[in-house]
Amino acid sequence: MRASSAPTPPLIVVGSGLAAYTLVREWRKADIETPLVLITADDGAGYSKPMLSNAHSKGQSADDLIQLSATEVAERYQAELLTRTEVLHIDPTTRTLHLDNGEALVWGQLVLAVGAEPIRAPLEGNALNRVFSVNDRLDFARLQSELDGARQVTIMGGGLIGSEFANDLISAGFEVDLVAPSETLLTGLVPAEVGEALRHALADAGVRFHLGPLVSRVDSVEDGKFQVSLTNGQKIPTDLVLSAVGLTPRVDLARKAGLRVNRGVVVNKYLQTSDPTIYALGDCAEVEGLVLMYVMPLMNAARALAKTLAGEQTAVQWPAMPVTVKTPLCPVIAYPPRSTGAWQIDGSGANLAAVCRQGESIVGFALSGERIKERNTWLKAVPPLLAS
Amino acid sequence: MRKWQCIVCGFIYDEAEGIPEEGIEPGTAWEDIPDTWECPDCGASKDDFEMIVL
Numbered sequence: 283m284r285a286s287s288a289p290t291p292p293l294i295v296v297g298s299g300l301a302a303y304t305l306v307r308e309w310r311k312a313d314i315e316t317p318l319v320l321i322t323a324d325d326g327a328g329y330s331k332p333m334l335s336n337a338h339s340k341g342q343s344a345d346d347l348i349q350l351s352a353t354e355v356a357e358r359y360q361a362e363l364l365t366r367t368e369v370l371h372i373d374p375t376t377r378t379l380h381l382d383n384g385e386a387l388v389w390g391q392l393v394l395a396v397g398a399e400p401i402r403a404p405l406e407g408n409a410l411n412r413v414f415s416v417n418d419r420l421d422f423a424r425l426q427s428e429l430d431g432a433r434q435v436t437i438m439g440g441g442l443i444g445s446e447f448a449n450d451l452i453s454a455g456f457e458v459d460l461v462a463p464s465e466t467l468l469t470g471l472v473p474a475e476v477g478e479a480l481r482h483a484l485a486d487a488g489v490r491f492h493l494g495p496l497v498s499r500v501d502s503v504e505d506g507k508f509q510v511s512l513t514n515g516q517k518i519p520t521d522l523v524l525s526a527v528g529l530t531p532r533v534d535l536a537r538k539a540g541l542r543v544n545r546g547v548v549v550n551k552y553l554q555t556s557d558p559t560i561y562a563l564g565d566c567a568e569v570e571g572l573v574l575m576y577v578m579p580l581m582n583a584a585r586a587l588a589k590t591l592a593g594e595q596t597a598v599q600w601p602a603m604p605v606t607v608k609t610p611l612c613p614v615i616a617y618p619p620r621s622t623g624a625w626q627i628d629g630s631g632a633n634l635a636a637v638c639r640q641g642e643s644i645v646g647f648a649l650s651g652e653r654i655k656e657r658n659t660w661l662k663a664v665p666p667l668l669a670s
Numbered sequence: 671m672r673k674w675q676c677i678v679c680g681f682i683y684d685e686a687e688g689i690p691e692e693g694i695e696p697g698t699a700w701e702d703i704p705d706t707w708e709c710p711d712c713g714a715s716k717d718d719f720e721m722i723v724l
Contacts, residue, residue: 300678330677330678330679332678332679332680332712333677333678333679333680336680349677577678577679577712577713578711578712578713579713581678581712581713581714582713585715603713606679606711606712608679608680655691656691657691657710658691658692658710659691
């Protein structure tokens, strides 16, 4: 080996979620030389976040979901892994990252894979410590220890995560109340008929719905019980509240560094931010105007970025990627249209196929129950998310 | 006949059922699925993801 005058500056990845670990796994296939530093506020264990919302009914603990321990991550990807470490700020001019332990690191290339933050609904009351959200494995561990001994759970939010948790917790034998301001479930993702099919399936299994109002307060009442107050005046007894009202990309680091930020960290098709040595991937990134906080776009983008970082410039090309809602009581697959169109619904009961047309073109679809089998037929008919 | 689970999203491939709508006939062994195949629910690739035998 030729002795080089200066060591190669490392690839530094901030984050340890599915985006970060899929990226480094792919990148290491092409580059085994460049040093790698992984920085995470978490414990560094590798797991798959989509598994969190349906693990409880399967009897899986937070530790069962670990696929790679932090030590295994460091060994397998030949990485220096800094766990429980916060990045305070990044300085693009000197390419320096400043950590909360006082260390400063210089990057060759930097990837922000810091994910998204749960939106916190404005609530009042004396028991806001009974409100939980599950955005990572450690959150899930906390939820699970609270569920131990609990009977009644109130879920805030009727989107994908709220619906998945409702399905999982009712199947695990809890009493579930779901509160959401929308008229039905999965609004924005599927037409109302499909949302209703899911709602009926969950209601038949015992989920109680309170659609229209919002949760306004969470208070303790006697006997160690708690009470949720809704904006329509209704009161629901509960043991704990699970908030699933949405996620917002984590953009603070990028914003403070002067990078372009919109809803997410703004990147081009190469996932490059407004600074050419800094990239953003996964739930924190806004790719050509798209913030898609789903697993499929993330996996696809991680593979493209791995190639780019290894020297082979590769643009993200997103085919039509459907969103799978893991609600076994009434599974749903959706490809929401990016423009407006007219929905046509076929089928009955839980088994619906909804197709959205704009003129002659099919621009979106939503399938539920048995009809999810038609996924590939409709996928072929819709336009890609992000063409080359 | 075996079943394999995607460790990213939980999708289950059942060799007995195959995925006829994707052209994978019932009875297709895991080994006989092309390496370019991706998990229909999450896009994880066969090559890159360990599938666990249930």
